[in-house]
Amino acid sequence: MTLLRILTGEVGFERFADFLGMSVKEKEARRIALSESYMPFKVTEYYANLIRAQDEPYRTQLTNIVLPPVGKKPFKGRFDPYGNKTYRQDEKAFLQHKYEKTLLLHIDDFCIANCQFCYKVREIRHEDKKQITLDKKIDIALDYLSKHSEIDNVLFTGGDPASFRKTDDLINLIDRLIDYNGIRVVRFATKGLAYDPERFMDKALLDFFSDINSKQNKQVSIIAQINHPAEISETSREAIRGLQNAGIQIRGQPAIIRGVNDSVNTLIDLQRSFLDNKIISYYLTIFMPVRGVEQYALPLDEAFRNIAESKRHLSGLEKKGILLTSHDFGKFEICGFYPTPENPEKIVLKWHQAAMSKYLPDSLKERVSTRPEDVLILNYKRGIMYCIDHVFRENGLPHFNTEGELVEEAETLASITG
Ligand code: SF4
Structure with missing residues (x-):
């Protein structure tokens, strides 16, 4: 059976399910799970073939990236x-300056394939191919930079900025921004090395990267959304090597997702494969509580225990990834649980980075310190807390409810999980 290059929508789902040889029962269960997700189905032919080539459990784990698994939803999630x-700086809403030194450019709100657990579902499902031209976007970004000398790095994100951009466009985009005086690094967040690795074998793009990386104090770095060791195929390896030969540092930033990479063995393989492919282990980010696909969630204590167990089997270089849980207020490192991760009564969080002060409610700043070195030791209930909203709510701290409204008074956890 042959496939189109990209499978989308209902027809795409049918073809994909048949291509993988799903039973009638599984196909129906997956169809229902997909109908509850807000993310449209989309997968590349390359990735469908990659999935079909796997043995279990990898085959199911990879399938779960592009199709929601069947499973219990333990709470109600929210959008965004x-x-x-909400944190966008301009009327066209593609600039984001949430953290002091970093400017995010949401180049395109669409991807070449869709991860069903993506926290950007609200943007991506609309696939808003904005009318604003790339040149205009660069002009707006440069104007913003000229007024914010504190910014020294730019992060291209989306969607996936590698998705459909022509090489010339990408080069123009990166070139104009990296040339800007105060900018030292352009980061490029992409899942292209998993969904479409050949995209990165483009000679013109690699030559351009080599040229940039030979300049003093300038570099392009790739933040790779590689969630599973099987995503590093032979083709992907070749693309990774090509980028590395062009001087690009690649950092692995997997989301930790139930049904995909939550098993200890898969986590070990994933972190090992990063070292074997010279990918720097960066953040391990826990699934955010996205509406419609809550079956992907892991309680924070369970995610911590699985990561901790995996790290017991790894060398120092392999276990450098930091376990983070992210939120509107910023990124928190999960340092541990007291008295033990198996029987936790307290969670120990450290601000990895708080959002800029203007984005934090006064009621939060009055009650907790938000420097990167500050630690929060908060009450915790085993097995029922999946995100910062749950922990903060239990502790009477500001948080967001399932409708995305800021709640500043204490409420009981029961109404979140009920
Ligand atoms: S590639 Fe990234 S932005 Fe696109 S759907 Fe996946 S996680 Fe979301």
């Missing part, structure tokens, strides 16, 4: 659990 949509 990272403030991705």
Whole structure:
């Protein structure tokens, strides 16, 4: 059976399910799970073939990236659990300056394939191919930079900025921004090395990267959304090597997702495969509480225990990834649980980075310190807390409810999980 290059929508789902040889029962269960997700189905032919070539459990784990698994939803999630949509700096809403030194450019709100657990579902499902031209976007970004000398790095994100951009456009985009005086690094967040690795074998793009990386104090870095060791195929390896030969540092930033990479063995394989492919282990980010696909969630204590167990089997270089849980207020490192991760009564969080002060409610700043070195030791209930909203609510701290409204008074956890 042959496939189109990209499978989308209902027809795409049918073809994909048949291509994988799903039973009638599984197909029906997956169809229902997909109908409850807000993310449209989309997968590349390359990735469908990659899935079909796997043995279990990898085959199911990879399938679960592009199709929601069947499973219990332990709470009701919300849209935009990272403030991705609300923290935008311009009327066209593609600039985001949430953290002091970093400017995010949401180049395109669409991807070449869709991860069903993505926290940007509200943006991506509309696939808003804005009328604003790329040149205009760069002009607006440069104007913003000229007024914010504190920014020294730019992060291209989306969607996936590698999705459909022509090489010339990408080069123009990166070139004009990296040339800007105060900018030292352009980061490029992409899942292209998993969904469409050949995209990165483009000679013109690699030559351009080599040229940039030979300049003093300038570099392009790739933040790779590689969630599973099987995503590093032979083709992907070749693309990774090509980028590395062009001087690009690649950092692995997997989301930790139930049914995909929550098993200890898969986590070990994933972190090992990063070292074997010279990918720097960066953040391990816990699934954010996205509406419609809550079956992907892991309680924070369970995610911590699985990561901790995996790290017991790894060398120092392999276990450098930091376990984070992210939120509108910023990124928190999960340092541990007291008295033990198996029987937790307290969670120990450290601000990895708080959002800029103007984005934090006064009621939060009055009650907790938000420097990166500050630690929060908060009450915790085993097995029922999946995100910062749950923990903060239990502790009477400001948080967001399932409708995305800021709640500043204490409420009981029961109404979140009920
Ligand atoms: S590639 Fe990234 S932005 Fe696109 S759907 Fe997946 S996680 Fe979301």
